[in-house]
Amino acid sequence: MSPRPRGESLQERFAPTNRCFGCGPANPAGLGLRSFVGADGETLEAEFLPGPQHVAFGEVLHGGVIAALFDCHANWAAAHGRMRERNLEAPPATVTAELQVTFERPTPLLIPVKLVARALPAEGRRIVVESSLVAEGVLTARCRGTFVAVDDPQRRPGGH
Numbered sequence: 001m002s003p004r005p006r007g008e009s010l011q012e013r014f015a016p017t018n019r020c021f022g023c024g025p026a027n028p029a030g031l032g033l034r035s036f037v038g039a040d041g042e043t044l045e046a047e048f049l050p051g052p053q054h055v056a057f058g059e060v061l062h063g064g065v066i067a068a069l070f071d072c073h074a075n076w077a078a079a080h081g082r083m084r085e086r087n088l089e090a091p092p093a094t095v096t097a098e099l100q101v102t103f104e105r106p107t108p109l110l111i112p113v114k115l116v117a118r119a120l121p122a123e124g125r126r127i128v129v130e131s132s133l134v135a136e137g138v139l140t141a142r143c144r145g146t147f148v149a150v151d152d153p154q155r156r157p158g159g160h
Contacts, residue, residue, distance in 0.1 A: 009025075009034035009035055009036055009046075010034075010035045010036070010037070010044070010076050010079075010080065010091070011023050011024070011025050011033070011034060011035060011076070012025050012034070014090055014091055020072060021068065022068045022069060022071060022072035023035070023072035023073070023076065031048065031065070031068065031069065031072075033046055033048060033069055033072050033073060033115075034046055034047075035072075035073055035076045035077070035080075035115075035117075037080065038116070041084075042081075042084070042118060042119075043077075043116055043117065043118045044073060044076055044077040044080055044115075044116070044117045044118075045114065045115065045116050046069075046073050046114070046115045047112045047113065047114055047115075048069055048112065048113050048115065049110075049111075049112050049113075050065065050107070050108075050109045050110065050111075050113065051109065051110070052109060052110070054109060055109060059108055059109045059110070060106040060107065060108065060109065061106075061107040061108065061109055061113070063101070063103060066101065066103070066107060066133060066141050067099065067101050067143075069115060069133070070099065070101055070115070070117075070131050070133070070141070070143040070145065071096055071099055071145070073115045073117050073131060074099070074117045074129040074131045074143060074145040074147065075094055075095075075096060075129075075145075075147055076091070076117075077117035077118060077119045077129045077131070078094045078119050078127040078129050078145075078147035078149075079091035079092055079093070079094045079147075079149075080119065081118075081119025081120075081122065081127055081129070082094065082119070082122060082127060082149050085121070085122055092149045092150070092151075093149070093150050094127065094147040094148060094149050094150065095147065095148050095150055096145060096146075096147055097126070097145075097146040097147060097148050098145060098146040099143060099145045099146075100143065100144050100145070101141060101142075101143045102141065102142050102143070103140070103141050104139050104140055104141055104142065105138065105139075105140050106140065107133060107135050107140040107141060108135055108136075111135060111136060112135075113133055113134065113135045113140070114133070114134045114135075115131060115132070115133055116131065116132050116134070117129050117130070117131040117132075118130055118131075122149070125148050125149045125150075126146055126147070126148055127146070127147045127148070127149065128144065128145070128146050128147075129143075129144070129145050129146075129147060130142070130143070130144055131143040131144075131145070
């Protein structure tokens with residue numbers, strides 16, 4: 001479950017009925033990730049508190065949960081980046097094309113972790129996002145993902 005800082009997240013503002021496992025506000029059994037625009041207006045930030053149910057072994061966060069967090073947070077960073085570049089009032093739908101996660105060291109459970117993501121300038125409909133995961137000031141994982149903006153009115157913002 002994510003801590004509840006800073007008011008309304010992008011997910012709550014633009015996709016309140018989203019049931020995505022990672023970031024859907026309407027999924028009570030999901031991870032509850034909440035993404036916020038950073039002070040620079042470009043990066044997205046999120047905090048997540050891994051619980052004992054997110055264990056891989058010992059006191060280490062499961063890599064699949066880390067990948068899910070990156071997928072959702074970076075997807076929203078791609079949508080937010082596109083929204084900024086195109087001066088849109090709401091983020092467009094984006095879908096994951098590729099996700100490459102690099103695990104630098106074990107991520108501990110039971111302490112808040114911070115995700116930071118930044119969309120690079122888009123190339124057509126393709127948006128590359130670089131993300132990091134930090135626990136107690138230490139980089140534990142990073143991700144580079146490619147997302148595609150889609151013009152499908154059935155898809156929700158952030159790819160969901």
